Amino acid sequence: MTGLPAAPAHLAVVRPGALTTVQDLGRAGQAHLGVPRSGAADRRSHAFANRLVGNPESAATLETTVVGCAVRTDADRWFAVAGAPCPVAAGGRAVPFGAPFLVRAGETVELGPVVAGVRSYLAVGGGIAVPEVLGSRATDLMSGLGPAPLAAGAVLPLGPAAAAPDATGAPPPGLARGPVLRVTPGPRSGFFPPAAWELLRAHAWTVLPASNRIGVRLDGPALPRTGGDALPSEGMVPGALQVPPNGLPVLFLADHPTTGGYPVIGCVHPADLPHAAQAAPGSALRFRIVPDRW
Incomplete structure (x- = not known):
């Protein structure tokens, strides 16, 4: 039957890692109200990961810290990882870092420990669609606004499937040594x-x-x-x-x-x-x- 809306899609958290949070571009323009901006710590890598899967750079990603994380999808989606380089696997097979890869429903995507840097960004086509708080989905560790850091068993909604992935264009510069x-x-x-x-x-x-x-x-x-x-x-x-x-x-x-x-x-x-x-x-x-x- 045609004309029916697509079933909602989700990510289930299999391994949350040391600190994995939902991040977007943050809550700009509200500091006078005592609300920090928050958002991705490495905005450049966040934006690049989103671009790879066809999302706007404002879409929410997962920001991992040092040891990565693992999530399972219940829908076919494009994924990409950018930021601190790390090994990436989907459904038990190695997939590229810094390039889009297709993940089938039921498969687990795993980010391993970083080989340099601190923070990696996992983007999913459609973005992480947790509810917005004051115009942003970002987790703010200082104020407590936004969703809590990821915990095992948590389920995160995804937005409608994004446009086709985009692997064109130059990636951001690599991590600087002693910047x-x-x-x-x-x-x-x-x-x-x-x-x-x-x-x-x-x-x-x-x-x-x-x-x-x-x-x-x-x-x-x-x-x-x-x-x-x-x-x-x-x-x-x-x-x-x-x-x-x-x-x-x-x-x-x-x-x-x-x-x-x-x-x-x-x-x-x-x-x-x-x-x-x-x-x-x-x-x-x-x-x-x-x-x-x-």
Whole structure:
């Protein structure tokens, strides 16, 4: 019989991994209400995975952390994985990373541990169609908005099947080793003497294990300051490089707080944040000071 709507499609979570969340482009424009943007930490890889399966880049994907995840589909769909490279299998057979592959109903897609970086993005044709919260499907670890991180046995709805997959066009650049992030002076740059700026520029900062979607915590020489330890709370943005009393910078990522009381020495260029989001604990980040305009 024709003319009947297609049956709803779903993903069942077989293995949730260390931290797998639903992410899209986030909740932009609501920071004045205390709502962080959230969304994919590596927006470039998220968008590329969506493009591969024919989704708009606003469609929700699964963001995995370090050890991947496994999900089972109950409908034929195109899948793609981008971001931190990892082995990928579907129905027990190896499938390509960074290219679309067709998965049949009942098959399990498994992402293994990353071989570099931190976060991989699993896109499915039609997108992950969990309910929106304040205009986004993103999981926000700071505020608790959006769906909970994936748990074994959870079932995620999928949207209507997307257009044909698209493997044309250049993929995003590979993961940088020891990336150099552009940083422009922040609103409290005057709290820091020239010696702090020289340390920030010259040192290779080590990513600490306590880093997460909220921010990348860095180890290195303590940055001296000329101002006090704290300020009245003021607005924060993704890329803000905040310096707490211990002098060790914290680079805010997607789930950052909307306000903070420690001085911000600078702000990292938005185009460089995917590199920060893929910096594994123990790896190094460097900063290049640029003028106060991008």
